[in-house]
Amino acid sequence: MSYVKPKFRHPKLPTNSLGYSVADYDGAISTLCAGCGHDSISAAIRNACFKSAIPPHRIAKLSGIGCSSKMPTYFLGRSHGFNSVHGRMPSVATGASLANRELTYIGVSGDGDTASIGMGQFVHLIRRNVNMTYIVANNGCYGLTKGQDSATADLGSVAKGGAVNPFDGIDLASLALLQGASFVARSFSGDKEQLEPLIRAAMAHKGFAFIDVVSPCVTFNNHAGSTKSYAETRAHVDAMQLDFIPMREEIRTQYEAGTSQTVTLHDGSVIHLQKASSDYATDDRAAAMQAIQKAEAEDKILTGLLHLDPNSQDLNQLLNLANKPLNELDKDELCPGSRVLDSINQGLR
Amino acid sequence: MKPTNVTDPEYFHKVVDCQFACPAHTPVPAYIRLISQQRYTDAYLVNWESNVFPGVLGRTCDRPCEPVCRRGRVEEEPVAICRLKRVAADFKEDVSSRLPRAGKPNGKKIALIGGGPASLTVARDLAPLGYELHLYDANAKAGGFMRSEIPSFRLPESVLDEEVGYVMDMGITAHFNTYVDSMADILTNGYDAVFVGSGAPRGRDLPKLPGRKKADKNIHIGLDWLANVAFEHTKKIGKKVIVLGGGNTAMDCCRTSRRLGGEDVKVIVRSPFEDMKASPWEKEDAIHEGIPIIDNHVPKEFVLKKGKLVGMTFEKVEPKYHEDGRRELVPTGEEPAFFECDDVLIAIGQENAFPWIEKETGIRFTSWGTPIINDDETFQSTRKDVFFGGDAAFGPANIITAVAHGHKAAVSIDLYCRGKDLEKRPAPNVTLISQKMGIHEWSYDSIPVNDKREAVPLVELGEALKDRDLEVELGFDLETAFVQAERCLNCDAQTVFTADSCIECDACADICPTSCINFIQNAPEEELRANLMVPADDPEQDIYVSQTLNTGKVLVKDEDVCLHCGLCAERCPTAAWDMKLFTYNVAKATPDLMEVS
Structure with missing residues (x-):
């Protein structure tokens, strides 16, 4: 098994506006199973950061525990990273984003890390609208412990051992919508054309951006009877393709009138929804809920940008925090001394 | 674009750039692997079967293989193929019993x-x-x-x-x-x-140039002169020597002159330096020995004084390149240039x-x-x-x-x-065998080393110029040879794709260090080449197009800078990719001349 990637790259590899090539956003070689959907998500994150020309050292990757949470090692080798406790990535992310508002935060979690052990933290993270991108690599099973059903396994899905799942799966996208997430999307690891612009839009969004990504477990959940295999996902996916055009970049693609919709983010970036019917409204939370349920009833997996509130208030604004983030406040500002304390106490008497 | 027919041996043959470029199609990666396995005798015999003179060619080959070596496309320098051949010859054991x-x-x-x-x-x-x-x-x-x-x-x-x-x-x-x-x-x-x-055997002359006949004593046809030196009929040359011509023979003439008493030796050539026929390394070797190469000078006249050759005049020209690729040497109109000399060697080609x-x-x-x-x-x-x-x-x-x-x-x-039809040529001997040794293991050193090419050490210049028979190049020692051999990318370990097995998980495209692998919609070749992640803009390098996959896309692999590292196959969950060793042996009159396993 190879543990190093050759250092040679294509001599004509394109570069972004920072002069970096996509190789500058590479991480270590993956130790996940060959063909794991998670590796594709890693590559999509890498490509998205490259295309959006985010300086690698201005990105922080956060994760919990699980196959999914190993992923940050395999992309953005020159960025900050924090591999936290199982299901507790949200609290680390919350703290980090309060302490340093300038970084782009990418949280990577799995269905176990988010929908089971981390569920409590996850819903509070949504509630607080922490400014970050939260990606769930969702394979419906515990790949790291030999493929037991996870909380997102669909009702009736057959495990590799033959057992039929008797429980309804948790739909994380619906949950995020219900809990008021300001950016909710779903995608498929095997569809980078959709996943990459979604990640770019999520990173540009100010507030909590959630992407639920169906990511087949090639070892334990890629057989007939599984509802999250490559073949099954492809057979049922109802993909809404989109383009992401960052602010300052001119829109080059021509869209046929009436077949697309434009959503403008707070920073002026634009998301183009292709082939979206004209009455589709990304800012209508209830409609998004309905669309998901309708698709589910039709045995389809709806992917694309499900909901977006471009004017959301993130945690710093909601708590009305000081303009300076924590990492820029020096000792004298943080601890102004007994004289200030006395005056506060005086004010309370 | 139609799916690539990989059952045609010429497809994979072309991927092994060195072997394809070699007129005798010597299986270069095969013998280089044997060198890194310290099997010098086997490496020699693989060569001998194909090119008959490995020791000679390891020193003198024109090496059409090296300029096309894939390694030269992903870093500065190609593999030292030619000098590795010499390593096989230098360190082999007695081969006579195996011939x-x-x-x-x-x-x-x-x-x-x-x-x-x-x-x-x-x-x-x-x-x-x-x-x-x-x-x-x-x-x-x-x-x-x-x-x-x-x-x-x-x-x-x-x-x-x-x-x-x-x-x-x-x-x-x-x-x-x-x-x-x-x-x-x-x-x-x-x-x-x-x-x-x-x-x-006939070296070309300049019979019509003024002064040619009168100065005959000091004008020599390069090839004849080299032959005379080899047979020791000629042992000396004048102090000032002009060598006319820009090919490898001219380079041999000027360097030989330096060893026979030539102190002020010049190469004067009609064409621009870049267009000279001599191999770049031959030019470098001459320059290294203090020989200037003066380009864009067309011989005009042999100048004699008192019946003896004293120099030559040249017309200065500059190249003009026409759109059809034709080159014209246009006189600059400057005064003719005069160079002193005692002897002239004409090395302007053969007839x-x-x-x-x-x-x-x-x-x-x-x-x-x-x-x-x-x-x-x-x-x-x-x-x-x-x-x-x-x-x-x-x-x-x-x-x-x-x-x-x-x-x-x-x-x-x-x-x-045997009274057979000459047009019915025997097919080359071709095999294509998987190199899989385990789930993630190959039978060859798949991940390329980062080491740079090293020059072959030379004898000290003073020593070299004193003795005409002293071999200038010392050859690689075994330690250097190993590292140089490991630089080979094993282009004969072919990436072979089976469309039926592919589940389109993208793992190969994601891992490929040189971004060669793409899953995209099929299109005519030109369009397809342009649509790749990194456009395949060298039409000389093939693209490998699969059958249509389940999603309607095709796999397209640009062969150009594939490292043959096998990571695509390592990361493939369904073994749709495999690394298969491709051997291609030109048909010979005696089919099984050599047994090297």
């Missing part, structure tokens, strides 16, 4: 005219089949140009003797010191076939000449004086039992080309003598 011997006589008799690499290759390929082979050469030993034109500071005589000996020892009847002056006579001797490998082949033999020639040959596969002349090869066939080329001709001519001669 084939003359076969049981089959009653057929073949004449070989000229004892150069082409004739010797024909002899080597035919001897095991029991042919009685008669080799004619005007000199006392076989070797041809390899002996007469390559200075011994580049090729020690012992190396040449050894490798010529391996062939001659296969029961070849030598007719040395025999100048063949009549083809008609040869044809009366009852030969079943005649092979002409007499080379292109074919067959004054000894009579018209009535039925062998016909082109207006350029080269024989009319059926094609470059059969090498049969207009007379069915006479074949040509080497420089005698198409004019001056190089040793490895002569060897390649020899292989093909030997096949033709064998077919001819």
Whole structure:
């Protein structure tokens, strides 16, 4: 098994506006199973950061525990990273984003890390609208412990051992919508054309951006009877393709009138929804809920940008925090001394 | 675009750039792997089977393989293929017991005219089949140009003797010191076939240049002069020497002059420096020895004073490139340049000449004086039992080309003598075998090393110039050879794709270090090439297109800078990718000459 990637790259590899090539956003070689959907998500994150020309050292990757949470090692080798406790990535992310508002935060979690052990933290993270991108690599099973059903396994899905799942799966996208997430999307690891612009839009969004990504477990959940295999996902996916055009970049693609919709983010970036019917409204939370349920009833997996509130208030604004983030406040500002304390106490008497 | 037909051996052959470029199609990666496995004898024999003169070629080959080496496309320098060949020759054990011997006589008799690499290759390929082979050469030993034109500071005589000996020892009847002056006579001797490998021995002259005749004593034809030096008829040259010409012979002439007393040696050439025919390394070697190369100067006149050559005048020109690729040397209008000299060596090319082949033999020639040959596969002349090869066939080329001709001519001669159709050529011997050793393991060192190319160490310059016979290059030592061998990317370990097994998980495209792999919608070739992640803009390099996959896309792999690292196959969950070792051996008259496993 190879543990190093050759250092040679294509001599004509394109570069972004920072002069970096996509190789500058590479991480270590993956130790996940060959063909794991998670590796594709890693590559999509890498490509998205490259295309959006985010300086690698201005990105922080956060994760919990699980196959999914190993992923940050395999992309953005020159960025900050924090591999936290199982299901507790949200609290680390919350703290980090309060302490340093300038970084782009990418949280990577799995269905176990988010929908089971981390569920409590996850819903509070949504509630607080922490400014970050939260990606769930969702394979419906515990790949790291030999493929037991996870909380997102669909009702009736057959495990590799033959057992039929008797429980309804948790739909994380619906949950995020219900809990008021300001950016909710779903995608498929095997569809980078959709996943990459979604990640770019999520990173540009100010507030909590959630992407639920169906990511087949090639070892334990890629057989007939599984509802999250490559073949099954492809057979049922109802993909809404989109383009992401960052602010300052001119829109080059021509869209046929009436077949697309434009959503403008707070920073002026634009998301183009292709082939979206004209009455589709990304800012209508209830409609998004309905669309998901309708698709589910039709045995389809709806992917694309499900909901977006471009004017959301993130945690710093909601708590009305000081303009300076924590990492820029020096000792004298943080601890102004007994004289200030006395005056506060005086004010309370 | 249609799916790539990988069952056509030429597809994968072309991926092995070095082997494809080699006129004899020597399996380069195979022998380089043997070197890194310290199997020098086996590495030598793989070479010997293919190119007959590994020791000679490891020092003197024109190396068409190196400029096309894939390594040169992903970093600065190609693999040191040629000098690794020399390593195999330098460190091999006694190979004599493993070489084939003359076969049981089959009653057929073949004449070989000229004892150069082409004739010797024909002899080597035919001897095991029991042919009685008669080799004619005007000199006392076989070797041809390899002996007469390559200075011994580049090729020690012992190396040449050894490798010529391996062939001659296969029961070849030598007719040395025999100048063949009549083809008609040869044809009366009852030969079943005649092979002409007499080379292109006439160096071109400048007969019409003013002063040429009067200064004849100090003007030498480069090739003749080199031959004279080799046979020690010539031992000295003047202090100031002008070498005319820009090819490898010119480089040999100037460097030899430096060793025979030339102190102020110049190469003066008509063409611009970049267009010179000499290989870049030959030019570098000359410059390293303090020899200036003056370009864009066309010879105008030999200047004499009191009947003795004192210099030459040249017209200064500049190149003008026309749109059709034609180059014109346009006079700049400046004053002619004058350079002093005591001697001039003319090394401006060679001419074919067959004054000894009579018209009535039925062998016909082109207006350029080269024989009319059926094609470059059969090498049969207009007379069915006479074949040509080497420089005698198409004019001056190089040793490895002569060897390649020899292989093909030997096949033709064998077919001819057996009354078979010459056009029905035997197919190359091809295998394609998986190299999988475990789930993520291959039988070759798949991940390339980062080491740079190293130059071959040289003898100290002072020493080298003192002794004409002292070999300048020392060759790689074994430690260096190992590292240099490991630089090979194993392009013969082919990436083979099975569309039916692919689940389109993208793992291969994601891991590929050089971004060669794409899953995209099919399109006409030009469009497809442009749509790749990194556009495939070199039409010389093929793209590998799969059958249509389940999603309607196709896999497209740009072969150009694939590292053959096997990561695509390692990361493939369904073994849709496999690394398969591709061997390609040119058909020879004797099919199984060598056994190297």
